[in-house]
Amino acid sequence: MSAADRNRTRPGRRALLQAAVAVPAAGAAAVASSGVPARAATAESADRGFDAASPRFGLAVLPDTQYLFDADSADPEPLRATFRYLVSERGEADIAFMAHLGDVTEHGSPDEIELAADTFRTLHGKVPYSVLAGNHDIPSATDDQRGDSPYLKSFGPRRFSAMPTFGGASPDGYNSFHVLRAGGREWLVLALDWRVSRTGLRWAQGVLDAHPALPAVLTTHDLAWADDEGVARLSDNGQRLWDGFVRGNDQIFLALGGHYWPPGRTVLTNDAGNDVHVHITNYQDRYYGGAGMIRVYGFDLVRKVVDVETFSPWFLSRDPAKRTPLEAETIELTGPADRFTLDIDFERRFSGFAPAVPPGPRPPAAVMPRGTVAYWRFDASGTAAPGAAGAPVETGTVIRDLSGNGNDLTVSRLHDSAPDVLTWSDDHHRGQPAHASLRFDGGRAPDRGAVLRTAARAPLNSEKFLRGYTIETFIRLPEPFEGDHAWMGILSWEGRNGDAGKTTGWSPDEPTCSLNLSPERFLQFVVYPERQDADPTSWSHALPVGRWTHIAVVNDGRRTVLYVDGSKIARNPAQASTGIATLGKPFVIGATQSDETYGQGFYGSIGDTRIVARALSPGQFMPRFD
Known part of the structure; x- marks a missing residue:
């Protein structure tokens, strides 16, 4: 021009x-x-x-x-x-x-x-x-x-x-x-x-x-x-x-x-x-x-x-x-x-001319890599009779461990919680293998919620993971995020870390391993290792509400790294961490104990959850992050 x-x-x-x-x-x-x-x-x-x-x-x-x-x-x-x-x-x-x-x-x-x-x-x-x-x-x-x-x-x-x-x-x-x-x-x-x-x-x-x-x-x-x-x-x-x-x-x-x-x-x-x-x-x-x-x-x-x-x-x-x-x-x-x-x-x-075709569900066998010790999902493959979306999950319902290792979960309610504190849902993360989840309506004042617990003698209760581990789950926080849900638990092992001989940490009454949410919606993964008297703790950024998030905790036998949606977070401790000081007590989805007592339960949705007894890379997570 x-x-x-x-x-x-x-x-x-x-x-x-x-x-x-x-x-x-x-x-x-x-x-x-x-x-x-x-x-x-x-x-x-x-x-x-x-x-x-x-x-x-x-x-x-x-x-x-x-x-x-x-x-x-x-x-x-x-x-x-x-x-x-x-x-x-x-x-x-x-x-x-x-x-x-x-x-x-x-x-x-x-x-x-x-x-x-x-x-x-x-x-x-x-x-x-x-x-x-x-x-x-x-x-x-x-x-x-x-x-x-x-x-x-x-x-x-x-x-x-x-x-x-x-x-x-x-x-x-x-x-x-x-x-x-x-x-x-x-x-x-x-x-x-x-x-x-x-x-x-x-x-x-x-x-x-x-x-x-x-x-x-x-x-x-x-x-x-x-x-x-x-x-x-x-x-x-x-x-x-x-x-x-x-x-x-x-x-x-x-x-x-x-x-x-x-x-x-x-x-x-x-x-x-x-x-x-x-x-x-x-x-x-x-x-x-x-x-x-x-x-x-x-x-x-x-x-x-x-x-x-x-x-x-x-x-x-x-x-x-x-x-x-x-x-x-x-x-x-x-x-x-x-x-x-x-x-x-x-x-x-682009949906008007090229609508995205969501991936279909994947069979359990397709998402159980070598070393899988437990895998739970909330569709027909995970339970004999999943209810319709919105229907309560009955107390006593069993969610099968699809790894075949016998770590089945049984549903129970906390305190005098109503049936609707735990319901079936077909909502799910786009990359989730199963197209189903559970909706938890836990909260404070009064304390309410629901938990899924392994049986008293499940192998997972005593697994020490000395060679490393990967714990994965999908969660979705509701929008709007209403009420007081500070320090609600997502998953944990029962038992006091003081009983495992641990002398460090915030309190001897907290469990030996738990994944929680802070008042600011920061993830907190705290573990008391089997080999060290320590409590290395990972902290994420504030999690979003209204959308699904994939969480992975990866330990290679030396230290622990927390990933959110395939991205490594900043606040991962450099402190040594080998294994988990489990006490032979149940693994739980939906809450965290203090002094072996449950208060509030989780508030939100939880999808497929998998535990593998080795460190996985993001490309091996349930939704691959290559």
Whole structure:
């Protein structure tokens, strides 16, 4: 975009650049007639350490590079540095793809295009990418039916045909799409021309129709402009694309454009009632024509966010002591339009076109690794007659130990608790082997609750675990979390640690091993080891309410580590811990004793619970955290 163009790009003070295309028809031509191959290409997943299964990956976005390819004042080195950075970080940062937003060159001359095409060879074959034409790359008054051009010769379909992500191009060659695999699923990147014709839009609709379950990122040159506060608004051409294409296709959740500056963003609501994030990205007005600055969209499917950052690898690679003031100023942009986080619940956002299929229950045999000493679940495999959801679990009900080691649990109620303090439920953690749980309604004033206890002579009661152990369970705290439930127990062994000869610790009356919840909803795992006179205690962060959490306590025979949802917590003691000083008394789910007396019971839901007599890695937990 030239300075003359710049003066025409802002409403009010400046007139918006007018779209030179009539209102389109929302074409739905068959894929075969549009030349779109109905294929789902497999992205480069093995090269340079890129992990297509990782739930975290990066989408790099490169806007207008035209001032780096401007006749005899061209300098491709900043862009080469950007490409070298993307290649080197392909595996480390899981860079899945790079999308150029158009205006590769200033005049679109053969010499400029040839130099740009040569520069892109730094990236070619190492990181998959797309390029689209901006108004400076082709005759700006034309649409994608313009015919041949130097741009098309160098950046047409032939350039991308051998790229594993390349899905195809429109018959004219100016529009293309890529299918990449990242985050354990496939994504579609649609690269549309500076001015898409009705024919081009029918082709684009055909692409989406051929890949109806893929979330799509739309890239084009002229989409939106932004005010000085970074609030983006659709341009005339952007409004045309929105009305005729984007808003009716729920797959498109992110739309990116260049052309204008300053950068900005907004969120629009499509016809399905879902958010579409619209961003304008362009840094050619910055020092050195933007210096090959890129924006990286860091997708994190676990945290359900996209973290966005903007920086210049060229300046980043220089010796800090030798950077000029302008170089230092342009290394990274941290304003609200350049560095921000998008909150996207990917599963919910994509449910309209790609509903998540929850994993089915897994049989007990599939989740009992070597060394399993006890495994309980609350479906038909774990008990002879599980009741309907919401029905009380009768006192005396037996929950079988599916390991076959005889550590069955029997239900009893604390004090004079009513039947509804323990009920059956079909609620469960997504990764839980059994699709069932128990709902506990324990509490204080008066003390109430229910417990599941092993029999007096169950082998688990006396197991010392001198070679290590892994104790796993799933819990869900209710929302709202009402009442006083401070120090409620989740699971424990009965018996006073003082009777085991332990002299350290908070009190000789607390049990030899227990998993509890503090008033702040911090997990507390306290154990009195068999070999040491100590009480190493692990503390988690505050647990969330209203959603399932997986908890794993892992001991390798030397020390204990607590994991929450597959992540190691910070407050794990370095103190030695070998075994558990069990006293031959029952193991319990649903409460913790003090001085061999139960007060309140657990408040919330508990799912599958498993104990293995060795240390497991997160990749071996009931829901695998690889």
